[in-house]
Amino acid sequence: MTTNASSVPGIILPAIVVSQFAGTSLWFAGNAVLPELQQVMHLQNEALALLTSAVQLGFIAGTFFFAFFSIADRISPRLLFLLCALLGAGANALILPLAQNLTGVLLLRTLTGFLLAGIYPVGMKIAAGWYSKGLGRAIGYLVGALVLGTAFPHLLRAFDGVLPWRMLLLTVSALAAAGGLAMYLLVPDGPYLKKAARFEAYNMLLAFRNNAFRRAALGYFGHMWELYTLWAFTPFIIAFALPQLAPGEVSLWSFSVIAAGAVGCVGGGYLSQRYGSGEVAFWQLLLSGLCCLLAVVVLQVSSEVLVLLFLLCWGVVVAGDSPQLSTLTAQTAPAHLVGTALTVVISIGFAVTIISIQLMAFLLTRFPPYAVLPVLAIGPALGLLSLRHLRVAKR
Structure with missing residues (x-):
């Protein structure tokens, strides 16, 4: 194969x-309308935490x-992406008639998270089916x-009121459904897509027999220890370090800090073509x-x-290593189990x-951010x- x-x-x-x-985009639609849901359902702050974590748990x-059933390696990844995008769009839209039922909304957000497992890692498998030397890019x-999708809700909050929250949910659902159709219609199976794997209960653990795969996976786990925690508390950190900023400015800068990671991802992808994914x-x-x-x-200076x-x-580099770690995972996994390997590593991450x-939420109730953020360095240290x-x- 020379493609x-x-x-x-x-x-x-x-x-x-x-x-x-x-x-x-389904992932972060709930976060973008949390204040409105709080008003409609008369939620306390504890309930908002449940809404935020429901997608993660799902x-x-x-x-x-x-991963257990090797689904991403047993059926067409394009078809799986399409089905999960359509079902996820439906689950997101169903929040509207259930907006006053906390249990129903929690179940829908959990279901949305479950279906995202057929979108995020499967999209990477589809890319791996088309690219070999250029996979890192x-x-x-x-x-x-x-x-950018992660950062988008903060941009919406910075310009609050531009789009009614019900219309926002429907727009995101329509966008997700269109994305599923585009993937299915415009992206055929790539030349590097391997023959589907048979179901074996140990498939999800098979890749861990490879020492290089284990190292790539552990690097990814260390990266994840830092990444989402920094993202989750970025508005809090900015508001603490720069109390003179208005709430809209905090949201705008939160968007900018998180979105800066896209520069690290794309730039690192091009650098990986010259220096290799491991080095980047x-x-x-x-x-x-x-x-x-x-x-x-x-964070203690006055400037x-x-x-x-x-x-x-920090926003650039905290996310920039993620695609290269996923590339290493895909490249060191058994060729017929790339989808399963990516999925199980992402699940653990x-x-x-x-x-x-x-842990960070607990520490921040007792100490200022600058005193506890070094705890995040534990992950990068172990990953390195x-x-x-x-x-x-080799890339």
């Missing part, structure tokens, strides 16, 4: 990226289920799209770990420009985020220990 990135039809990568962004359950674009992932993880430690000093510049730089977020042997891995 490379230069011989892939030009429509393939844009179609995958746009479809991935459209599908994963996603973990979904990825575990898909392709996944860089994919994760960059996800990062190692250096980005090292820099983000250093930012965890430097926060002790920088608004310095604080914001520091957070923007998101379980790690729940532990990290809960695993990645040091993959730095020279």
Whole structure:
């Protein structure tokens, strides 16, 4: 097989990226309308925490289920992406008639998270079916799209009131459904897509027999310890360090800090073509770990420009290693189990985020952010220990 990135039809990568962004927009639709749901359902802050974590828990359950049954490797990934996008769009839209029923909304958000397991990792498998040497660049674009989707609710909050919350939910549902259709119609199976795997109960663990795969997976877990926790508390950190900012300004800067990760993802993807995914992932993880430690000093200075510049730089590198770690995972997994391997690693990685977020929430009730953010450096430190042997891995 000699197919490379230069011989892939030009429509393939844009179609995958746009479809991935459209599908994963379901993830953050609930966050964008949380204040409105709070008013409609008369929710306390504790209930809002449940709404926020429901998608995460659903996603973990979904990825575990898909990995155990090797679903992403047993049926067409394009068809799986389409079905999950359509069903996820429906689950998101059903929030409207159940908006005054907390239990119903929680179940729908959990179901949405479950279905996202057939969108996010499956999109990467579809890309892996088209790209070999250029996989790091392709996944860089994919994760960059996800990062922008993560940041998008903060942009909406910065311009609150532009789009009614009910219309916002329906718009996101329509976008997700269109993304599923675009993936199915515009992206045929790639030349590197392997024959479907038979179901075996141990498929989800088979890849971990490979030492290189274990190192890539451990690097990803260390990265996840830091990533979503920083994202979750970015508005809190900005509001603490820069109390002079208005709420709209805090939301706008939160969007900017998180969205900066797309620069790290795309830029790292191009660098991986020259230096390899292992090398790029190692250096980005090292820099983000250093930012965890430097926060002790920088967040106590009085310069608004310095604080914001520091957070923007942190935003670039904290997400920039993610696509290269996923690339290493795909490249070191058994060829017939790439979808299952990606899914189980992502599932474990998101379980790690729940532990990290809960720990940080507990510490922030007792200490200021600059005093506890170094705890996030634990993940990058452990990840670097695993990645040091993959730095020279061929892309």
